Amino acid sequence: MTKSGQHPSPFPTAEQLLRSHHMRVTPQRRLVLSWFLAHPGEHWTAEQVRERLLTQLPELARGTTYKVLNEFVRLGMLEEIPSRDDSLRYGLRLDPHHHFFCETCQRWYDIKPQGLAQLQLNGDDRDRFCVTDVLVTFRGVCQHCQDPSIRL
Ligand SMILES: [Zn+2]
Numbered sequence: 001m002t003k004s005g006q007h008p009s010p011f012p013t014a015e016q017l018l019r020s021h022h023m024r025v026t027p028q029r030r031l032v033l034s035w036f037l038a039h040p041g042e043h044w045t046a047e048q049v050r051e052r053l054l055t056q057l058p059e060l061a062r063g064t065t066y067k068v069l070n071e072f073v074r075l076g077m078l079e080e081i082p083s084r085d086d087s088l089r090y091g092l093r094l095d096p097h098h099h100f101f102c103e104t105c106q107r108w109y110d111i112k113p114q115g116l117a118q119l120q121l122n123g124d125d126r127d128r129f130c131v132t133d134v135l136v137t138f139r140g141v142c143q144h145c146q147d148p149s150i151r152l
């Protein structure tokens with residue numbers, strides 16, 4: 001327990017992460033990254049992130065938000081998942097995971113499915129493609145949408 005009575009976060013702070021990636025600590029980078037560190041397992045559009053941070057940094061421009069998000073995606077700290085409505089959603093990716101997409105509430109859940117280590121390309125495809133990452137999405141209906149009395 002820390003002095004404030006909160007459990008310590010399992011993740012490094014935004015500043016530590018920026019420094020370990022040799023990135024200059026700017027207010028925009030620190031704020032955006034802190035937002036994701038405070039909400040692991042949740043996925044947001046760039047506009048949702050910006051709207052929520054405007055109270056702390058009113059001059060946070062749309063273009064800057066996208067630029068910062070893309071930097072973090074490139075460095076592997078954030079993931080970028082396509083949404084049905086064409087907008088990308090961003091989530092923390094310090095801990096590798098896959099997704100379950102609920103077709104009813106349109107929410108993305110982080111999951112860690114079994115057996116993926118055995119997943120491989122077929123012979124022909126192995127020659128055609130060089131794999132850098134594997135992202136698996138399961139789709140269906142989440143427990144909460146099956147029974148609203150269950151909270152996730
Ligand atoms: Zn749902």
Ligand SMILES: [Zn+2]
Pocket residue numbers: 041043079091092097098099109110
């Ligand atoms: Zn995720």
